[in-house]
Amino acid sequence: MGAAVSRAIRNFNLENRAEREISKMKPSPAPRHPSTKSLLREQMSHHPEIKGEVARKDDKLLSFLRDVYVDSKDPVSSVKVTDAGKCQEPKEFRLVKGQDFNMMSIKNIPKGKISIVEALTLLNNHKLYPETWTAEKIAEEYCLEQKDVKSLLKYFVTFEVKIIPPEDKKAIPSK
Numbered sequence: 001m002g003a004a005v006s007r008a009i010r011n012f013n014l015e016n017r018a019e020r021e022i023s024k025m026k027p028s029p030a031p032r033h034p035s036t037k038s039l040l041r042e043q044m045s046h047h048p049e050i051k052g053e054v055a056r057k058d059d060k061l062l063s064f065l066r067d068v069y070v071d072s073k074d075p076v077s078s079v080k081v082t083d084a085g086k087c088q089e090p091k092e093f094r095l096v097k098g099q100d101f102n103m104m105s106i107k108n109i110p111k112g113k114i115s116i117v118e119a120l121t122l123l124n125n126h127k128l129y130p131e132t133w134t135a136e137k138i139a140e141e142y143c144l145e146q147k148d149v150k151s152l153l154k155y156f157v158t159f160e161v162k163i164i165p166p167e168d169k170k171a172i173p174s175k
Contacts, residue, residue, distance in 0.1 A: 111143040112143065112144060112145065114142050114144065118142060119152070119156075120158060122138050122141075122142065122152075123152070123153070123156060123157065123158045124158050125138075126138065126153055127157070127158060135149045135150045135153055138153075
C-alpha cells in the first residue's frame with residue numbers, strides 16, 4: 001500500500017512538471033578564463049572557418065560510431081569448470097515406510113532423511129512403545145544417524161488431545 005501512495009505522489013502533475021522543466025532556459029557554458037578569452041577572439045577573427053567546423057557534424061565520425069558494436073560475455077570462472085569435471089556420486093535411496101497414508105507422490109527418499117508421515121509415525125510409535133521403538137531401532141529401520149534420532153525423540157513430540165470432563169456437572173448449565 002505504501003508503494004501505491006508513493007507512486008501516486010510521484011506521478012502527481014507529472015506532465016506539467018515535465019513541460020516546465022523542458023521549457024526552462026538551458027544552462028550556459030562555464031565562463032572561460034580571462035586570459036584565454038582574448039586568444040580565442042583573436043583565433044576566431046584570423047580563422048572564421050573554425051566556428052563552422054566546430055558546429056558541423058562529421059559524417060565519417062558518425063559512421064564510425066554506428067559501426068561500434070559492443071558484445072560482452074561474462075568470463076567463465078574456474079569454479080564452474082572444476083565442478084563440471086567432478087562426477088556426482090549417485091545418491092542412495094530407500095523405499096517409503098507405511099504406504100497406507102496414500103503417499104504415492106513420494107517414490108523414494110534419500111538415505112538419512114524421512115518424510116513427515118514417517119516422522120509422525122516413528123514419534124507416535126516411540127511414545128506408545130518406548131521399550132520396543134528405541135533410538136537404535138528407529139535409526140536402523142529408517143536409515144538415520146543415531147544422534148539425529150536421539151535429538152528428534154528428545155525435542156519433538158506429537159500432539160495429544162485430552163478431553164477433561166468437568167468435575168461438577170452443575171457448573172456448566174445445559175440449554
